[in-house]
Amino acid sequence: MRYELYYWPDIQGRGEFVRLVLEESGTDYLDVARLPGRGKGIAAMMRLLNDNKSGFPPYAPPFLKAGKLVIGQTANILHYLGTRLGLAAKAEARRLWAHQLQLTIADFVGEIHDVHHPISGGLYYGQQKREAKRRAGYFTGERMPKYLDYFESVLSGNPRGSSYMLGRTFTYVDLSIFQVVAGLRYAFPETMKKLEPARPGLVTLHDRIAARPNIADYLSSSRRIPFNENGIFRHYPELDI
Amino acid sequence: MRYELYYWPDIQGRGEFVRLVLEESGTDYLDVARLPGRGKGIAAMMRLLNDNKSGFPPYAPPFLKAGKLVIGQTANILHYLGTRLGLAAKAEARRLWAHQLQLTIADFVGEIHDVHHPISGGLYYGQQKREAKRRAGYFTGERMPKYLDYFESVLSGNPRGSSYMLGRTFTYVDLSIFQVVAGLRYAFPETMKKLEPARPGLVTLHDRIAARPNIADYLSSSRRIPFNENGIFRHYPELDI
Secondary structure: OOEEEEOOOOOOOOHHHHHHHHHHOOOOEEEHHHOOOOOOHHHHHHHHOOOHHHOOOOOOOOEEEEOOEEEEOHHHHHHHHHHHOOOOOOOHHHHHHHHHHHHHHHHHHHHHHHHHOOOOOOOOHHHOHHHHHHHHHHHHHHHHHHHHHHHHHHHHOOOOOOOOOOOOOOOHHHHHHHHHHHHHHHHOHHHHHHHHHHOHHHHHHHHHHHOOHHHHHHHOOOOOOOOOOOOOOOOOHHHOO | OOEEEEOOOOOOOOHHHHHHHHHHOOOOEEEHHHOOOOOOHHHHHHHHOOOHHHOOOOOOOOEEEEOOEEEEOHHHHHHHHHHHOOOOOOOHHHHHHHHHHHHHHHHHHHHHHHHHOOOOOOOOHHHOHHHHHHHHHHHHHHHHHHHHHHHHHHHHHOOOOOOOOOOOOOOHHHHHHHHHHHHHHHHOHHHHHHHHHHOHHHHHHHHHHHOOHHHHHHHOOOOOOOOOOOOOOOOOHHHOO
């Protein structure tokens, strides 16, 4: 079975957490909305969105087609793929813990997005700049250090060693931490310069993941969409305060 | 095994989604932070929060202690409890679908919260009233109808009939829909008066759940904390526009 990922073709966004898992595991997949031709492209994604015929109409991209299943919600997709692609433990307690961490990453990602969109996702950034600037101060000053401290403490408190977030081997949660650190460096370079020294575990983990052969290959390929100001991690210097 | 729920004692908040599941199923549980005495109360909750010794330090309440497990993230707790308490299907495809819907409810709940806190959770509402009012217009005009339409369409498109969100029997997702409808009626009564007639399925579902014996008993008991202006669903008439 070839997995089909449906996500916006021009941004990393939430879909990137799924792409990283598929790339690391060397899985055969189609990134459908990025492909030309019949039954492909954004039109194909929009057709499946809210399509009641599957029995599983997703609310928003990303979603994954796996045979007859259509699975939505990023963390749910990773929960499904994790054990299948060898990127999560099989024991229930460990699966729940990985999923819990992923859901906390999802909360963090939501807050990162809302820094540039505090009023409405239906408006442009330029239409909510003043509110964004006010929110950014609290985000970089309070929320960002609090989330990073939490993940650093999970890593340093891992009873099986601090090489990975859970246990002795790496999981999809490590890939997501890599993505968050990379995204924050792009969006908030000055803040990250200040925060990184006190969170050395996360920095080391980011570098370890970036050096994995499949990830390094992916990052240098055209399949990796560059960070840009349409995605979640946006570099607006006026918000990096 | 007696489950221990840890959540803020004075609000329904995210903990309420878990309380509803425990109450409906008639499960023996302790609502720890609401109890007096040694090893109880908010102090006990704060001790467990971020406690690395369990191996599963949660980022925030609610979390559930189930024997040696400590499970955080509301949707993750429901995913765990669902099959155990007879409130979810056991087949993986149906479990994933229930969880996907619950995660979309969680996104909706996050947006509902941020209407009164668009700038920072660390500030009072009164300190971000102007931004809240601006956000509220987009929330009641765009986001609220969009989410409600989605859940209404899932319900009406349920291939096994429209009595419940999934399949023929009721699940924890129905309990969460009940809570969202009840909360929106409290927080945005005028908007709900306008939106409800076109979403009759959700209204009927709300009433059907409220009439279940265990839920009716719970709602009329002192265990049900009244909605108030410290929780997620807050009634500020100036935001109900």
